[in-house]
Amino acid sequence: MFHRLCWLAVLTSLLLVISLAAGCGSSENVREPVKLGGIFDITGATGDVGKPYAEGVQAYVKWINENGGINGRTVQLVDIDYAYKIPQAVEAYKKLVTQEKVPAILGWGTGDTEAMVPFITKDRIPYISGSLSENLLTVENHPYNFMVAASYSDQARVLLRWIKDNAAEENPKVALIYNDTGFGRSPITDAEAFAEKIGVEIVDKEIVDLKALDATSQLLNIQKAGADYAIIQETSNATATILKDAKRLGLDIQFLGLNWTADEISLKLAGEAAEGYIGVVPFAFPFEDVPGMKDVREGFALMGKKPEELTQKHIQGWLSAMIMLEGYKRAGENITGENIKKGLETLNEFTSGDLGAPVSFSASSHRGSSKVKLYQVKNGQWQPITDWIGYQ
Amino acid sequence: MTFFLQLVVTGLVVGAVYAMVALGFVLIYKSSDVINFAQGELLLVGAYTCWTLVAVYHVPFLLAMAVSICVSLFLGIAIERMVLRSFINEPVISVIMATLGLSSAMRGILQVIWSTDTKTFPEIFPSAPVIIGPIAVSRVYLYSLFISLAMLVIFSLFFKYSNMGIAMRATADDQQAALSMGISVKVIFAATWAIAAVVAGIGGILLGNINGVNPSLSHIGLTVLPVAILGGLDSIPGAILGGLFIGVLESLSGGYLDPLLGGGVKEVAPFVVLVLILMIRPYGLFGQEIIERV
Numbered sequence: 001m002f003h004r005l006c007w008l009a010v011l012t013s014l015l016l017v018i019s020l021a022a023g024c025g026s027s028e029n030v031r032e033p034v035k036l037g038g039i040f041d042i043t044g045a046t047g048d049v050g051k052p053y054a055e056g057v058q059a060y061v062k063w064i065n066e067n068g069g070i071n072g073r074t075v076q077l078v079d080i081d082y083a084y085k086i087p088q089a090v091e092a093y094k095k096l097v098t099q100e101k102v103p104a105i106l107g108w109g110t111g112d113t114e115a116m117v118p119f120i121t122k123d124r125i126p127y128i129s130g131s132l133s134e135n136l137l138t139v140e141n142h143p144y145n146f147m148v149a150a151s152y153s154d155q156a157r158v159l160l161r162w163i164k165d166n167a168a169e170e171n172p173k174v175a176l177i178y179n180d181t182g183f184g185r186s187p188i189t190d191a192e193a194f195a196e197k198i199g200v201e202i203v204d205k206e207i208v209d210l211k212a213l214d215a216t217s218q219l220l221n222i223q224k225a226g227a228d229y230a231i232i233q234e235t236s237n238a239t240a241t242i243l244k245d246a247k248r249l250g251l252d253i254q255f256l257g258l259n260w261t262a263d264e265i266s267l268k269l270a271g272e273a274a275e276g277y278i279g280v281v282p283f284a285f286p287f288e289d290v291p292g293m294k295d296v297r298e299g300f301a302l303m304g305k306k307p308e309e310l311t312q313k314h315i316q317g318w319l320s321a322m323i324m325l326e327g328y329k330r331a332g333e334n335i336t337g338e339n340i341k342k343g344l345e346t347l348n349e350f351t352s353g354d355l356g357a358p359v360s361f362s363a364s365s366h367r368g369s370s371k372v373k374l375y376q377v378k379n380g381q382w383q384p385i386t387d388w389i390g391y392q
Numbered sequence: 393m394t395f396f397l398q399l400v401v402t403g404l405v406v407g408a409v410y411a412m413v414a415l416g417f418v419l420i421y422k423s424s425d426v427i428n429f430a431q432g433e434l435l436l437v438g439a440y441t442c443w444t445l446v447a448v449y450h451v452p453f454l455l456a457m458a459v460s461i462c463v464s465l466f467l468g469i470a471i472e473r474m475v476l477r478s479f480i481n482e483p484v485i486s487v488i489m490a491t492l493g494l495s496s497a498m499r500g501i502l503q504v505i506w507s508t509d510t511k512t513f514p515e516i517f518p519s520a521p522v523i524i525g526p527i528a529v530s531r532v533y534l535y536s537l538f539i540s541l542a543m544l545v546i547f548s549l550f551f552k553y554s555n556m557g558i559a560m561r562a563t564a565d566d567q568q569a570a571l572s573m574g575i576s577v578k579v580i581f582a583a584t585w586a587i588a589a590v591v592a593g594i595g596g597i598l599l600g601n602i603n604g605v606n607p608s609l610s611h612i613g614l615t616v617l618p619v620a621i622l623g624g625l626d627s628i629p630g631a632i633l634g635g636l637f638i639g640v641l642e643s644l645s646g647g648y649l650d651p652l653l654g655g656g657v658k659e660v661a662p663f664v665v666l667v668l669i670l671m672i673r674p675y676g677l678f679g680q681e682i683i684e685r686v
Binding site for chain 2: 042043045047048050051052180204205206207209211213214216217218220221224236237240241244245247248249250265268269271272273
């Protein structure tokens with residue numbers, strides 16, 4: 001017993017000495033790092049796309065620290081995995097704001113971002129989320145939410161406009177396919193209103209569950225309704241199910257989808273059935289040689305990731321971090337939530353080297369952009385068919 | 393008419409997948425009165441093992457499937473040895489709680505090994521559908537229909553005629569009596585879990601070929617629990633027919649009720665019918681009717 005106590009004492013004193021020494025070393029003439037909060041889904045229901053998003057943020061922070069940091073200060077990313085559970089997200093938020101005292105946060109899902117709105121408004125924490133829900137864009141009610149790409153509603157509007165401009169018919173017939181969640185329903189009403197305005201007929205609306213194994217009944221109903229086009233608001237898995245079932249049933253319908261339907265996973269899952277599919281792409285694919293991609297590859301090399309391991313979600317995370325930290329840069333010496341907000345609001349046609357559409361914020365609008373690129377699957381590859389286009 | 397037939401056939405083949413997964417619940421319940429909440433994770437083990445062999449090591453699919461089945465088999469035995477052995481003669485509810493814990497632990501380990509991104513199988517089943525008259529069915533679903541029907545036959549015979557099957561039923565009925573009759577409950581549990589893990593593994597492999605493999609695949613394990621309850625938790629034909637029934641019901645209500653009621657009925661209809669059926673037959677369609685009168 002006595003021996004054990006002795007050992008314990010020796011160990012504790014050693015630890016104390018080590019930590020003291022470490023403390024001494026780091027306090028010499030080094031400016032305090034700035035903190036950035038992250039609430040990510042790494043192990044939850046959307047972890048398949050949440051993890052690369054989080055890695056994109058981590059890679060950008062690493063890269064900027066290698067390249068001089070923000071106004072000469074290093075950035076310290078404090079990120080928490082909330083496993084796509086809203087209560088855990090709120091808990092993570094409290095920890096980040098009260099204990100870690102982060103001035104701004106990068107978040108993830110639609111539901112948790114909306115649940116966070118009262119807190120971030122009260123605490124004045126600028127918040128960029130992976131969610132592109134139009135609801136977050138009313139500046140009066142969401143003064144601290146910023147959106148770095150076109151909202152789901154804007155994406156749907158662009159698709160409707162594209163259909164109208166490219167269809168042979170005067171009033172093209174379109175069906176909407178979505179899932180019955182906040183994320184899925186988000187663009188539907190706006191899409192219907194816009195369709196009516198520009199003379200596109202919405203002939204059918206169908207709900208396909210995010211985890212559906214089959215969409216036959218919905219697709220047959222779309223066929224019955226006489227749709228020539230169908231717009232999909234789902235995630236990769238359900239998109240692949242829809243495209244495969246449509247091919248099996250031999251439907252003559254052009255499918256188009258919003259950003260979460262148009263990525264590497266839906267392409268791989270759907271295989272041949274994806275041929276000809278058109279998707280909204282607000283963030284560049286890693287295989288594209290746009291100017292901003294050089295830094296991206298460098299950043300991920302620091303994380304030990306090869307270019308071929310990257311997905312479009314990595315780019316989304318990278319870009320979100322880049323824009324938030326641009327706000328830090330413009331906030332100057334005194335980095336507080338309010339100053340970051342003011343900094344972000346001075347962004348005017350901020351280009352990220354074509355990783356996304358040019359972003360502008362102002363005191364009256366946090367809609368970073370309403371422009372997207374459309375891509376089509378040709379020979380098993382996503383290929384751009386437009387430049388950055390809007391719906392005006 | 394084509395519309396109706398296409399809906400029914402699609403419902404049948406999708407139902408076959410539900411049936412496969414529900415079978416895993418029923419097998420464990422039938423031989424130990426336990427509802428296994430780790431069923432979804434057992435699905436994942438089969439799916440991930442097979443994916444790794446096929447996509448990373450380029451093993452031919454059938455061989456990979458055989459190896460995955462062996463892995464599932466040993467996993468089932470390992471679970472019995474490490475987790476369940478200490479629960480022999482303990483209340484059933486304790487075992488059920490243990491399966492909940494097992495589920496979280498397994499999910500954690502699986503995520504550490506395979507991460508959370510979606511793994512996609514290379515194309516194994518030709519994507520061209522099978523055309524029967526006016527109806528198109530995808531091959532992978534057709535195979536699952538055959539496999540689940542084959543399992544229906546195999547396991548029905550197994551529980552009815554084989555010594556092991558009879559011993560399993562005896563153990564489920566009364567563990568103490570089974571022990572005193574000289575049945576080795578350890579062996580029975582190990583065999584049960586091994587079989588359930590194999591069935592789940594096969595289900596996982598088929599599902600993985602339909603929609604890729606990621607941790608959310610395990611949720612399907614739980615969503616088919618109503619299928620098992622509908623058929624009667626202790627009935628193998630119940631699980632299979634329950635699965636087919638729910639599949640067809642979903643498909644038909646999707647086809648005919650969705651347009652009338654504005655969508656989303658497809659997901660709800662089975663549960664409404666489930667409640668109605670359970671009101672009339674509380675032990676499920678084919679479940680054993682146990683009534684104790686006082």
